[in-house]
Amino acid sequence: MRQAEEWGGLVRAGLAGDDATAAQARRRWDRYRRQHHREHSALHALFFLLIGLLQPLAAQTLDVRQYGATGDGQTDDTASIQRCLDAIPGAGGMAVFPPGTYRCSATLTVSGKDNVTLAGQSALLDFTSAADDPPREHSLLLTGSKDRPIANPRIEGLRVRARKGYGLAIGHFTNATIRDCTVEQSGFSGLYCFFGTGCL
Numbered sequence: 084m085r086q087a088e089e090w091g092g093l094v095r096a097g098l099a100g101d102d103a104t105a106a107q108a109r110r111r112w113d114r115y116r117r118q119h120h121r122e123h124s125a126l127h128a129l130f131f132l133l134i135g136l137l138q139p140l141a142a143q144t145l146d147v148r149q150y151g152a153t154g155d156g157q158t159d160d161t162a163s164i165q166r167c168l169d170a171i172p173g174a175g176g177m178a179v180f181p182p183g184t185y186r187c188s189a190t191l192t193v194s195g196k197d198n199v200t201l202a203g204q205s206a207l208l209d210f211t212s213a214a215d216d217p218p219r220e221h222s223l224l225l226t227g228s229k230d231r232p233i234a235n236p237r238i239e240g241l242r243v244r245a246r247k248g249y250g251l252a253i254g255h256f257t258n259a260t261i262r263d264c265t266v267e268q269s270g271f272s273g274l275y276c277f278f279g280t281g282c283l
Contacts, residue, residue: 143176147185154183154206161187168193175199180206180241190248193225197234201225203241203264210245211268219248222269227255232279234258244268249275257281 148154150170151163167178168191175198184207191208193199201223210222222245227233232255239262243250250266253259256279266273276282 143172144179145170145176146179146181148181152180152185154181154185156184156186156209156212158186159188160185161189161191164191171196171199173197175235177202180204180208182206184209186212187222190219190221191223192221193236195227195231195233199225199233199235200237200239201241202239205240205242207242207244207267210243210247221249221252221275222247223250224252224254225256225259226253229255229278232256236260237262239263241265242267243273246270249273251275252277253282254278 145167147160147164147167150167152160152167153163154160164180164185164187171178171193173196175196177200180201180203182204187208187210193201208223210219222243223238223241225233225236225238234256235258236253236256237260238251238253239260241251242265244267246268247270249271250269250273251261251264252275253261254277256276258281259276259279261274261276261282264274
């Protein structure tokens with residue numbers, strides 16, 4: 084506000100015929116314009132940098148229905164869900180299961196990927212409805228390897244029903260989270276964390 088008042092006085096003096104004061108006003112205006120041009124340029128650069136960072140984050144949230152899963156309780160959604168899980172970037176991302184019953188006939192696996200979240204929205208993964216139910220050790224598995232554990236795997240809001248194997252399993256990991264999940268039926272333990280550190 085004070086700067087605006089000073090400029091107003093300089094402009095009025097210039098209009099009154101004071102050439103020296105008018106020249107001073109022009110110099111101040113040019114300096115102000117250059118300074119704010121730099122500030123605006125920096126803000127524009129920051130804006131586009133943030134957009135560039137946020138776009139990949141948005142792209143990392145995947146919906147299993149976009150990959151063909153129906154959740155209608157009738158269709159075998161195994162291949163569609165696995166395509167979605169395979170599409171999660173190696174650096175991590177989220178696969179969302181909208182409400183529904185997803186029939187599954189084989190193990191669903193996410194392997195070797197950090198920072199993966201499977202978000203269920205109370206969706207049910209039903210491994211019991213397949214006419215031919217082959218033996219399996221796991222129903223849903225997030226895992227790394229002995230030499231390369233995965234970091235920050237997370238499963239939340241999912242329900243699982245299975246006659247064989249473990250319900251929800253995370254292996255070879257650091258800092259795993261299983262939250263608000265329900266295993267209605269399983270052949271072994273409903274929740275299974277193995278060869279890892281930090282499981283909540």
